[in-house]
Amino acid sequence: MKRLKxxxxxxNDGYDCQIIKHIVQKIDxxxxxxxxxxxxxxxxxxxxxxxxxxxIKGDSFGGMKHIAILxxxxxxxxxxxxxxxxxxTDDLDLPYFLIPNNSESGNIETLILNIINSTEKDxxxxxxxxxxxxxxxxxxxxxxGDKEKVYAFLHSKTDYKKSRKxxxxxxxxxxxxxxxFLKIYNFIADTxxxxxxxxxx
Amino acid sequence: xxxxxxxxxxxxxxxxxxLNNLSRINLLLxxxxxxxxxxxxxxFLLTGSDNPNLLLSIDLFRNIIHNSAEDFAFxxxxxxxxxxxxxxxxxxxxxxxxxxxxxKPSFSIGESTQNNSKFSTDTLIESQVNSIDLITxxxxxxxxxxxxxxxxxxxxxxxxxxxxxxxxxxxxxPFIGALFDSTVNxxxxxxxxxxxxxxxxxxxxxxIKSLKSINKEIVDINLGxxxxxxxxxxxxxxKLVPLNLLGDGAIKITKIIxxxxxxxxxxxxxxxxxxxxHYTILDEIWNTIIQLSEKLNVQLFVTTHSKExxxxxxxxxxxxxxTKGKDLISCYTINKNSENEMLASYYNxxxxxxxxxxxxxxRGE
Numbered sequence: 001m002k003r004l005k006x007x008x009x010x011x012n013d014g015y016d017c018q019i020i021k022h023i024v025q026k027i028d029x030x031x032x033x034x035x036x037x038x039x040x041x042x043x044x045x046x047x048x049x050x051x052x053x054x055x056i057k058g059d060s061f062g063g064m065k066h067i068a069i070l071x072x073x074x075x076x077x078x079x080x081x082x083x084x085x086x087x088x089t090d091d092l093d094l095p096y097f098l099i100p101n102n103s104e105s106g107n108i109e110t111l112i113l114n115i116i117n118s119t120e121k122d123x124x125x126x127x128x129x130x131x132x133x134x135x136x137x138x139x140x141x142x143x144x145g146d147k148e149k150v151y152a153f154l155h156s157k158t159d160y161k162k163s164r165k166x167x168x169x170x171x172x173x174x175x176x177x178x179x180x181f182l183k184i185y186n187f188i189a190d191t192x193x194x195x196x197x198x199x200x201x
Numbered sequence: 202x203x204x205x206x207x208x209x210x211x212x213x214x215x216x217x218x219x220l221n222n223l224s225r226i227n228l229l230l231x232x233x234x235x236x237x238x239x240x241x242x243x244x245f246l247l248t249g250s251d252n253p254n255l256l257l258s259i260d261l262f263r264n265i266i267h268n269s270a271e272d273f274a275f276x277x278x279x280x281x282x283x284x285x286x287x288x289x290x291x292x293x294x295x296x297x298x299x300x301x302x303x304x305k306p307s308f309s310i311g312e313s314t315q316n317n318s319k320f321s322t323d324t325l326i327e328s329q330v331n332s333i334d335l336i337t338x339x340x341x342x343x344x345x346x347x348x349x350x351x352x353x354x355x356x357x358x359x360x361x362x363x364x365x366x367x368x369x370x371x372x373x374x375p376f377i378g379a380l381f382d383s384t385v386n387x388x389x390x391x392x393x394x395x396x397x398x399x400x401x402x403x404x405x406x407x408x409i410k411s412l413k414s415i416n417k418e419i420v421d422i423n424l425g426x427x428x429x430x431x432x433x434x435x436x437x438x439x440k441l442v443p444l445n446l447l448g449d450g451a452i453k454i455t456k457i458i459x460x461x462x463x464x465x466x467x468x469x470x471x472x473x474x475x476x477x478x479h480y481t482i483l484d485e486i487w488n489t490i491i492q493l494s495e496k497l498n499v500q501l502f503v504t505t506h507s508k509e510x511x512x513x514x515x516x517x518x519x520x521x522x523x524t525k526g527k528d529l530i531s532c533y534t535i536n537k538n539s540e541n542e543m544l545a546s547y548y549n550x551x552x553x554x555x556x557x558x559x560x561x562x563x564r565g566e
Binding site for chain 1: 534539546551561563
């Protein structure tokens, strides 16, 4: 059976890992005769440690294909430059996709906020007002981040602190037809299609 | 430590593989049939290359008993006699010595015997092989290459069965010792004689301490009649109890400790270390190996499929002082590609820790 490993940045079944798992489940890689493993690395730089590049090279030699789905963060061009240089220097075969949509800066929280249904608008209006209010109070809120916003939203919906699960099947909350989501979906689907056309190792 | 680097070519299923940066403890990982046991066998042959009997022993470890001359083909890559195995090593000494072993068949054509180099072996049928030569070349930096040859000739008895005649180079100086610990070798006679040596050397305390990790009632270990090894389980038992009654774990840990003591300054090869061991005693096994291999200057090559054994080794290294653990182990994950070519991915101690702690699959996938 052909094998594909998808590297993601998170840790302990983070948002990115859960989203990719959902996509993989929807695509059903068994129809392509491909076994997929999602591996959390804990950060984009960790992907290029001596140990992990050794492992990627060894597994590639044995027939495994690898892709990475990472955060673009504050400057997508900077991140692309970094990754391209590392991939070239370490001589890796590692196509990648940068969250949220491979063309804009951002991270997994950006993607999550983008794919939440507009019906949830009230929550975010309230949250934004709350942030503005905190700012007014002697500038208490120094870092009004997406992380807090996403966490507060998820916790309000699903007791996220306890469940640690995002249910993307719940279409009342999630719009998985959003173009950013479809771009990741297509990236993985295209990889699988290309891989399935290669002969088995 | 004996070896710094080992290269193996054309041996069993191995077309070519190189193990660089060897350490005192070398862990070989990889999927089934990737060649881990073959690597151990190659190192065993190289280390004891003056003894052609080892060609029979390594097949015996796999429960293969030679019934015909053709069976020697098992050590040749693709069972093809024209693929002569070559096993080379750079030794871990100050003068960059090398030790190379070349295994070559000789063929009988009519009345005469010819070395394969003069013939196209593709056209020869295997039954014409009448001897296998082990040619060892030893070279140090400032000296000339010394070559020694030993061989095993294959003859036929009147009843059609085969016999072997061993020819050893009597001038050859013994190199160092190597022991192969697999599931099928090490007889009770070996166990008995090695325990005898340990008792004579007044060193059985280490063994008793380790055996207590399996059964804390054990207070002593002794020799008995008929190559039997007995343990004393204290006052609750009126008689000594055969070691074998304590099960595979007790035998395994005893074998490892006795073998380490027996092979002082040499090489110990352990195939599938986890066999017979419950996960709760793995830390004791590794700690014993780490301590004794340093004390006795033994280099180990160990294979395993067990995640628990790997995690246990990682725990044991983490408990060591950073200076002691730094160069203690080398780990190699063996991968094979679709062309049957092999690659040994090398992990030093810090890479090994990173992969194991990061919950990556180091055993190959």
